[in-house]
Amino acid sequence: MANLATKLRLPNLKKTQWQILAGPILIMMILSMMILPLPPFMLDLFFTFNIVLSIMILLVAMFTQRTLDFAAFPTILLFSTLLRLALNVASSRIILLEGHNGDAAAGQVIEAFGQFLVGGNFAIGIVIFAILVVINFMVITKGAGRIAEVGARFVLDGMPGKQMAIDADLNAGLIGEEDARRRRAEVTQESDFYGSMDGASKFVRGDAIAGLLIMAINIIGGLLVGVIQHGMELGAAGETYMLLTIGDGLVAQIPALVISTAAGVIVTRVATHQDVGEQMVTQLFNNPRVMVLSAAVIGLLGMVPGMPNVVFLLFTAALLGWAWKLRGKEVATEHQAFTDGDSGAKAEQAAHQAADANWSDVLPEDILGLEVGYRLIPMVDNDQNGELLGRIRGIRKKFAQEIGFLPPVVHIRDNLDLSPTQYRISLKGVELGGGETQPEKWMAINPGGAIGDLPGQACQEPAFGLSAVWIDEVLREQAQTQGYTVVDASTVVATHFNHLLAQHADEIFGREEAQLLLEHLEKEMPKLTADLIPDTVSLTTLHKVLRNLLSERVSIRDMRTILETLAEFAPDKPDVEELTVLVRVKLGRAITHHWFPANSEIQVIGLDIQLDQILMQAVQNGGALEPGIAQNMLIQTDRALQRQQMFGAPPVLLVNPALRPMLARFLRRSMPHLVVMSNAEITDNRPIKMTATIGGKP
Structure with a gap:
C-alpha cells in the first residue's frame, strides 16, 4: 500500500517540482549576474529573456478577466525589476571592461539597440532614452502608483462592508458555508493584492530612477576608463562608451516600460467577464452615433485646404462604414426582439389559458x-x-x-x-x-x-x-x-x-429543528444518543419535552442532562408532562442561576398557606378552580409582579412542585412574563425571601 501511494503521488511531484524550484533558481541567477562576469553571448540571452518576459507579463495582464487571476503580479514585478537591475550591473561591468574594443564588446543586443534604433548617433540616443524614462517615470509609473494607492485604500475601507454582505447572504440562506468561506478568502486576497501593488509600484519608480543614475555613471566611468586607462581620445571614448551605455539603457528601459504598462493595466481595469481588449473594443467602437460624429469632425478638417485631405477623408469613410454596419446590427436586433416579444406574448397567453394548477403553485410559508x-x-x-x-x-x-x-x-x-x-x-x-x-x-x-x-x-x-x-x-x-x-x-x-x-x-422549534439538533448531538455524544433514541425515547417525545421547556423560557443547552434524565425515567414514566417536570428538577441549578445570577438572596413571590391548600385539593380532586378564586389570583398576581418590578427582582412565583404545572398553564395565558418555579428546582443554599404573597381571598 505504501508503494502504491508513492506511485500515485509521484506524477504530481514531478509536475510541481520545477515550479517549486523556479523561484530559487531565478534568485540564484540574479545574484550570479551581479557577482560573476558574463560573456557577451550570455548577456544577449538574458537581455532577450528579459524582453520576452516583459511581453508575456503585458499579454497576461491584458487577457486577465479578474484581478485576482493574476494575483502573483506584485511578486513578478519585484523579480523582473531585480532582473533588470542585475542585467544593468552585468552590462555595466562588461562595458567598462571591454568597451575600448568597439561597439560589439558588450554583445549583439546592446550593439543593435545602440546602432540600429538610434542610427549610431549618441545624441539622438540620449534624447530617446530621456523620453522613454520620462514616459515611464512621470506618466505610467506615477499614474499606476497613485491608482494602486487609492485602490488599496478603498479596498481596505470596503472590507468590513463586504464581510457583512457575505454574512448577510449566508444568514439569509442565499449562499452556503463553502461559498461564504470562498468569498471571504477572495476579499482577503483582494486586499492583500492591492496592498502589495501599492508597495510594488515603488519598485518601478525606483527602477526608472536607477536607470538614469546608471546611465550617468556609465558615461562618466567610461570616459575615465577610456581616456585614462586605455589612452583613447576624448571624442572617440565619448562616442564609444555613450553608444554602449545608450544601447544598454534602451534594452533595459523598453522592457521596464512594457511592465509598467502591465502594472497600469492591472490596477486600472474594472473586473468583468471580459478581458481588457474586449472591454475597449465593445465599449469604444459600439455606438454608431459616436462614429458618425467623429466622421463629421474629421471630414470637415479634411476639407480644409493645406490639411492632409486624403488621409482625413480615408478615415471619414472608414468611420461612416463602421457606423452603417453597427446601425444595421441594431435594426436587426430590434426586429428580432420585437418578433420574439410578440411570439413570447402569444405563447404566454396560450400557456396562461391552457395551464392548470399543479403542486409547484403550493409554496410553503417561511418560518x-x-x-x-x-x-x-x-x-x-x-x-x-x-x-x-x-x-x-x-x-x-x-x-x-x-x-x-x-x-x-x-x-x-x-x-x-x-x-x-x-x-x-x-x-x-x-x-x-x-x-x-x-x-x-x-x-x-x-x-x-x-x-x-x-x-x-x-x-x-x-x-x-x-x-x-x-x-x-x-x-x-x-x-x-x-x-x-x-x-x-x-x-x-x-x-x-x-x-x-x-x-x-417553542413555536419556532419544530420537528425539523428537533431532527437537526439530534443529528448534531449524534456527532457530539454518539454513545448517549444511540442508546436512547429511538429505542427508549422517540423523537416525538423528545420534541414535546423540549418544546415544553422552551415554552417556559428554559434553555435546552444542557442536552446531556436532559438526555440522561430521559434515559433514567422514560422507561417507567412515558407521560410527557411528568418527564418535563423531572427534567426541570434536574435543570434546577441552571434555571435558578438564569433568574438569580448573583450570590445574594432569592427574592420571589409566594402563595398564602390557605390558597396553597385549596389549590392542592383542587389538583388532587382533578377539579377546576372556582371563578372567584381564579379572578382574585390574577389580580393579586398582577400586583405582586408590580411589586417585584419595584424591587428590581425577577418575575418568579415559587410554589409547591405538585402545583407548578397547573399554575404555569393557568397564569401564562394572562401574564406571559411570569415564571413559575417549584421548590424542588431551587438547588442553591441561598436564603429565599418572599417579597409578595398571593392570598386566596378577594
Whole structure:
C-alpha cells in the first residue's frame, strides 16, 4: 500500500517540482549576474529573456478577466525589476571592461539597440532614452502608483462592508458555508493584492530612477576608463562608451516600460467577464452615433485646404462604414426582439389559458419572515451595507448559544402594502409584531428615570412598550445626558425581533429543528444518543419535552442532562408532562442561576398557606378552580409582579412542585412574563425571601 501511494503521488511531484524550484533558481541567477562576469553571448540571452518576459507579463495582464487571476503580479514585478537591475550591473561591468574594443564588446543586443534604433548617433540616443524614462517615470509609473494607492485604500475601507454582505447572504440562506468561506478568502486576497501593488509600484519608480543614475555613471566611468586607462581620445571614448551605455539603457528601459504598462493595466481595469481588449473594443467602437460624429469632425478638417485631405477623408469613410454596419446590427436586433416579444406574448397567453394548477403553485410559508416598507430597504440591502442584516445574524447566533438550537433563516423582503417606514415580523406566515421606525432618526427611550422632555415625535418602544421619542441626531448627546437610552432605527427593529424570537421559541422549534439538533448531538455524544433514541425515547417525545421547556423560557443547552434524565425515567414514566417536570428538577441549578445570577438572596413571590391548600385539593380532586378564586389570583398576581418590578427582582412565583404545572398553564395565558418555579428546582443554599404573597381571598 505504501508503494502504491508513492506511485500515485509521484506524477504530481514531478509536475510541481520545477515550479517549486523556479523561484530559487531565478534568485540564484540574479545574484550570479551581479557577482560573476558574463560573456557577451550570455548577456544577449538574458537581455532577450528579459524582453520576452516583459511581453508575456503585458499579454497576461491584458487577457486577465479578474484581478485576482493574476494575483502573483506584485511578486513578478519585484523579480523582473531585480532582473533588470542585475542585467544593468552585468552590462555595466562588461562595458567598462571591454568597451575600448568597439561597439560589439558588450554583445549583439546592446550593439543593435545602440546602432540600429538610434542610427549610431549618441545624441539622438540620449534624447530617446530621456523620453522613454520620462514616459515611464512621470506618466505610467506615477499614474499606476497613485491608482494602486487609492485602490488599496478603498479596498481596505470596503472590507468590513463586504464581510457583512457575505454574512448577510449566508444568514439569509442565499449562499452556503463553502461559498461564504470562498468569498471571504477572495476579499482577503483582494486586499492583500492591492496592498502589495501599492508597495510594488515603488519598485518601478525606483527602477526608472536607477536607470538614469546608471546611465550617468556609465558615461562618466567610461570616459575615465577610456581616456585614462586605455589612452583613447576624448571624442572617440565619448562616442564609444555613450553608444554602449545608450544601447544598454534602451534594452533595459523598453522592457521596464512594457511592465509598467502591465502594472497600469492591472490596477486600472474594472473586473468583468471580459478581458481588457474586449472591454475597449465593445465599449469604444459600439455606438454608431459616436462614429458618425467623429466622421463629421474629421471630414470637415479634411476639407480644409493645406490639411492632409486624403488621409482625413480615408478615415471619414472608414468611420461612416463602421457606423452603417453597427446601425444595421441594431435594426436587426430590434426586429428580432420585437418578433420574439410578440411570439413570447402569444405563447404566454396560450400557456396562461391552457395551464392548470399543479403542486409547484403550493409554496410553503417561511418560518421566520421580516417585511419592510420601501424607506427601510437600505437597512436590509446588501449593496448598501444594511446594518439590520448584521444585527439579525448576531441575534440568531446569540439565540443559538443561549437557548440551545439554531433558529431558521429569516427571509427578508420588501412589501409595498406597508407604509414606507413600517415593518412586520411574521412566524409561519402569521404576524407576530410590527411597528414604525424612522431610518434617519434616533429613538430616545425613557427607561423610567429620564429627566425632562425632548423635541421630536412621541412614540412607543415596540418590544417592551416603553415611552420614547424619535429625535434628530444632533440631540443624541443631550438625550443621553438627560437619562434616555438612545438607539438607531436598525437596533429598534433588531431588539423587537430578538424579543419575539425568545418569546416564541417553542413555536419556532419544530420537528425539523428537533431532527437537526439530534443529528448534531449524534456527532457530539454518539454513545448517549444511540442508546436512547429511538429505542427508549422517540423523537416525538423528545420534541414535546423540549418544546415544553422552551415554552417556559428554559434553555435546552444542557442536552446531556436532559438526555440522561430521559434515559433514567422514560422507561417507567412515558407521560410527557411528568418527564418535563423531572427534567426541570434536574435543570434546577441552571434555571435558578438564569433568574438569580448573583450570590445574594432569592427574592420571589409566594402563595398564602390557605390558597396553597385549596389549590392542592383542587389538583388532587382533578377539579377546576372556582371563578372567584381564579379572578382574585390574577389580580393579586398582577400586583405582586408590580411589586417585584419595584424591587428590581425577577418575575418568579415559587410554589409547591405538585402545583407548578397547573399554575404555569393557568397564569401564562394572562401574564406571559411570569415564571413559575417549584421548590424542588431551587438547588442553591441561598436564603429565599418572599417579597409578595398571593392570598386566596378577594
